Amino acid sequence: MGILFSIPLFLIALFLLRFIYKVIWKPFRIQSAMRRQGINGPSYKLIHGSTKEAMFLKQQASKGPMELSSHDIFPRVHPNFYAWMKIYGRNFLTWNGPRPHMVISEPELAKEILSNKESMYPKIKIDGFAVKLVGDGLVMTEGEKWSKLRKIANHAFYAESLKEMFPVMVASVETMIGNWKKYEGKEVEVHHEFDLLTSEVIARTGFGSSYLEGQHIFAMLTRLGFLLFKNVDKVRVPDIIKGYKTKDDIESDEVEQSLRDSIVEILRKREDKVSKGDAQNFGNDFLGSLLAAHHAADKKNRISIDNIIDECKGFFLAGHETTGSLLTWIFLFLGIHTDWQEKARNEVFQVFGQENPKSEGLARLKIVSMIINETLRLYSPVTSLARRAKSDVRLGKYELPANMEISIPIIEFHRSQEIWGEDAHLFKPERFAEGVAKATRNNPMAFLPFGFGPRTCVGLNFASNEAKIALSMILQRFKFTLSPSYVHSPIILVTVRPQHGLPIILQPLDSMNA
Structure with a gap:
């Protein structure tokens, strides 16, 4: 009887010891070690860290x-980083619950992290809502698995593949523009419109799926994104006690399962076509490349169904969110700065005339490229990059402990007056008139909208092409101005987006010339 009674007591004692080590002893030890190196920050608070602040x-x-x-959105979208940077300096320590999190805004240290080829600074280990949203695909995975998935993605986005996607992009934009005729002379909320456009493009180019299938998947990803950012600064009971589930956890489980079922159904349809002889192979798009790898004869290069599902999540999310955000903010700027809108329109007519864009002409859109780059600088869809120290490591003059989380706020680099001048917060596309290298004074950390180093976003050319096609075709047909009803409230929900949408007043170009 005594032995049976002592077992639960031992388990309780073990739990308390682990709790004390994880939540009290380890955080205070790390905080002291970092302070000795000159790295300060908001003091660690028991359990919550600095999340309440x-x-x-x-x-x-x-x-x-x-x-x-002014377009200085740093104090708006990362007010905690902005405030703490002013108090504690460019590098400081913060706390995500009991997990240490170092923010680094020194360009040389950021470059050392992002260009590291020895995997000393892998992606942060994610759990909870983040795993359900992006899975363990190319975006988050490491090592040999990452190399295998990156090879597949590179194949899907190489030059010839992008050319094959071109007609689909043009057709999707034509459909959207056809629907815009009912808004002529009226207000249209373009953020929603670009959401619909980019979801259709990614569904058709990457998966050969229908518009409705794409919309259903995006709706579920958006919901998971909302649940993630609703809980991002909370230290939740499930983080401390495994197995406990909140109302949001239960909802996210249901949404993720529905999302998984939808993706599996798309996979099944493609496999059925091949098994019935309706297709000779799985196709040359992204989904076809994934399925070909899943059925590969060489087991070493084979990937699982779970791998495919995670890749589909990441591809749908990144391909849709990034371009939708970019197009939205471009229209904010061109709706205000109609002189730049006219310059871009004149260039589009010089390159394409009245005809739809051709792939070979995109590289000649210099002014359009300048506008895109300046928009990415001021409203980069992704505002910070996250890494962690794989083991105890020396970074510059600092000694970081294993599993130290690291944030690189690229939004700070994009607004640096040292690099961009006193007018860094203003929209001035002429900065990029002689290219990115000249604009950044050859500082690779000054402009990071698609990341840097080995993990540079594989879809950057896809996003750029889609934005140029959409912008060119709209400029050929419409003039527009920002609606007086617009409320400027940028927020982060997966990417930077306008909280209340972006209404513009649309006018057909022919009526303006009449």
Whole structure:
């Protein structure tokens, strides 16, 4: 009887010891070690770390809209980083619950992390809502698995593949523009329109799927994204006690299962076509490349169904969110700066005339490229990059412990007055008139909208092509101005987006010339 009674006591004692080590002893030890190296930050609070302070700063920053006189969105979308940087310096320590998190905004240290080819700074280990949203695909995985998946993605996005996607992109934009005729002389909310456009493009080019299938998948990804960012600054019971589930956890489980079922159904349809002889292979698009790898004869190069599902999540999410965000903010700028809208339109007519864009002409759109780059600088879809120290490591003059999480706020580099000048917060596409290298004074950390180093976004040319096609075709047909009803409130929900949408006033080009 005594032995049976002592077992639960031993388990309780073991749990308490692990709790004390994880939540008290280890965080305070790391905090002391970093302070000795000159790295300070908000003091660690038991269990919560600095998340309560971060939540308060974010609530304060989002109370009202921003002025449009400046596009310095750093204090708006990362008010905690912005405030702590002013107090503690360019590098500081913060806490995600009991997990240490170092923010690094020194370009040389950021370059050392992002260009490291020895995998000393892999992606942060994700769990909970983040895993359900992006899975363990190319975006998050490491090592040999990453190399295998990157090879597949590179094949799907190489030059010839992008050419094959071109007609689909043009056709999708034509459909959207046809629907816009009902808005002529009226207000149209373009963020929603670009959401629909990019979801159709990614569904058709990457998966050969229908518009409705794509919309259903995006709706579920958007919901998971909302649940993730709703809980991002919370230290939740499931993080401390495994197995416990909140209402949001239960909902996210259901959404993820529905998402998985939808993707599996798309896979099944493609496999059925091959098994019935309706197709000779799985196809040359992204989904076809994944299925070919799944059925590969060489087991070493084979990938699982779970791998395919995670890749589909990442591809749908990144391909849709990035371009939709980019197009939205381009229209904000061109709706305000109609002189640049006219310059871009004149260039489009010089290159393509009245005809739809051709792939070989995109490289000649210099002014359009300048506008895209300046938009990416001021409203980069992704505002920070996250890594972790794989083991105890020396970074510059600092000694970092294993599993130290690291954030690189690229939004800070994009607004640096040291690099971009005193007008860094203003929209001035002429900065890029002589290319990115000249604009950044050959500082590779000054402009990071698609990342840097081995993990540079594989879909950057896809996103750029889609944005140029959509912008060119719209400029050929319409003029537009920003609606007086617009409320400037940028938020982060997967990517940077306007909280209340982006309404513009649309006018057909022929009526303006009449």
